[in-house]
Amino acid sequence: MNKVNAIVVGAGAGGGIVAKELAEAGLSVVLLERGKWYTANDCRKDDLRNQRTSLLGAPFGPEDEGNPRVVVGIDGREFVALPSDGAYSNNAACVGGGTLSWGAQAWRYMAQDFRMRSTYGAPAGSTLEDWPIGYDDLEPFYEKAEWEIGVSGDDSANPFKAPRRRALPMPPLPPNREYEVLLPAARRLGLHPFDIPMARNSVPYNGRGPCMRCRWCVGFACEVDAKNGTHNTAIPRALATGNCELRTGCMTKEVLTDERGRAVGVSYFDADDRLQTQPADFVVVSCAAIESARLLLNSRSRLHPQGIGNRYDMVGRNLQGHTYTGSAGVFDFDVYDDVGPGAGLAISDFNHGNPGLKGGAMLANEFIRLPIHVTNGLPPGTPRWGIGHKQAMRDYYKRTIIVMGPTQEMPMANSRVELDAKVRDRWGLPVARLSGDRHPHTLEVGTAMAGKAGEWLKEAGAVQTWPMLPGRGVSGGQHQAGTCRMGDDPKASVVNQHCQVHDLDNVFVVDGSVHVTNGGFNPALTIMAVSYYASAGILRMWRGTGLRS
């Protein structure tokens, strides 16, 4: 195959943006994606088979057949997990990655989120650390992401946010009933509610129409293409330059290196399972935290015997996600009006500054819960089955609000991705092995957040509330992050502040893997901002010819 300037592995939130930035700058790019390119017609609105509720399978990949992972529980027992199992920590495998079927919350982290160790000190047993870059470095790229991907919302009423130079490009969607119930209650409590920033068109934008407010949002491809991800923004723009070739159905086997240890391209299995070799000047790995770590670990050679970037056994460590906690409340009037996406109102009052706690979480009302979600989420004491359960479904389905949030986790070195010694995928490659636990302080913060959510619901008039407390076990999920930590010290991190692997200057990792900490917010907009930021750095190096071989 003809040599190209850049290979980007993974067409998700990170890779899609890097491919676009490089292609627009005139570099030749091959964008490899293991999954398919889905469209609005693949929405299907299937309550049991979607990317969030994969009881009957995960429609946007990977397939259950041939893509196992091994998960080690906190009791030390290990088991094989399939993509449709919760323990798998699946994101998605498709063009757009998680941003095809996400809920589309598009948050900026706060300034403190990049300086967690300086702000709080690391609790014993955690690897809490500062990022080598700060909010100010990313601010212009947050803005670029908001305008190029398309974000609606209004955070002007949020006094805790880090400063922004420019407002969001679209106004928020009109409120639904939950929003109207929760808003005055938050104000009465002295909190500061505001409209969630969402990568969802509230007005026509980027040549596509606005949200139609249906209840099938998070987990689904948008039926009217009003939800914005890299699949309908950055990647089409990358292809429009004529400089980027997208190859779907291509599973990357390893990053290839030469006798001097530099990367020379990748080998991958194409859509017909034939092994191909694609040469390139440099390689960008953007497969999300678990698969990026796995690809680096699977890329072994004489000069990289433990895998690329893994000289100090750092690749795969510090795996983290978010510990979701909150409260549910039952009201004696209907709070459900079937106006999606459901989530709309948030507070950032408890992200930082909680006495005795390190960090916290943004709290928001939950996306519309489909009936199947409510069957095991009824008030405590409800019969689990029988006529009492059926009656409770009728009584409470339209009268329940959930407020919850993503508690920022205290990263731990032993929560990690490794290669499993025995289990292989359908191409014969060692699969990811996930092990670890959550830090006790994460559970403490999560429990406190559940209490805050409960107070908000009570003030809003809930006649009964109950907490949803944090679970234990290794964290990852759609918000997976941290496995190729960014840092200045090559012995304590995998990539430098430019997302460049410390000991291999023409390999970059650009996705949630590089997050040192994961904020108390959904991480995708930060992944996107880091991707624009890293692309700018790559292009500077390219023009200085450091990357040409």
Place this chain on the structure above:
Amino acid sequence: MNRRRFLQTGAAAAAALSVTSCSRSRTKWRFFTDREGRTLAALCDQIVPPDHYPGAAAAGAVEFLDRQLLRHYRKHRAAYRDGLARTDQLGLTRFGRTFADLSVAQQNDLAHTLEHDQGAFFELVLNHTMQSFYGSPRHGGNRDAVSWRMLGIPDPPVRGRAIYDVGKPVQS
């Protein structure tokens, strides 16, 4: 999928089809026997009983499971074969009849016993029945979107409706 794999899949599908249409013509099920189907229907109706809205069986719970045990729930086949046989055995031992032929009160009594003594099987039936009744009608359960009508949420959704009627209450 390459051509060879496509042809193999096609041949396997054709073989499966011929088996379905010939040797199993006396039952409507592809996985269950008639007796298993009756037992399961009665058990599902314990999970979501009929009242002024249909119960799980009338809404297609057995159809849902019969399909999924050939698809995504293949791994649960043995659990269903074994569990349904035990359910009938329990009925015979305690009341002298198989489960489906007992009174609703007796079935309820046995369902509690199953929940206690056959926990893993009962949890499967519980979860799968909920999925059939409250999930999407395309899988064979929730016939005529009965659970959605019961909960008062609209079906089918109309593409683009909300551009015109955001803020109006939903008619249920």
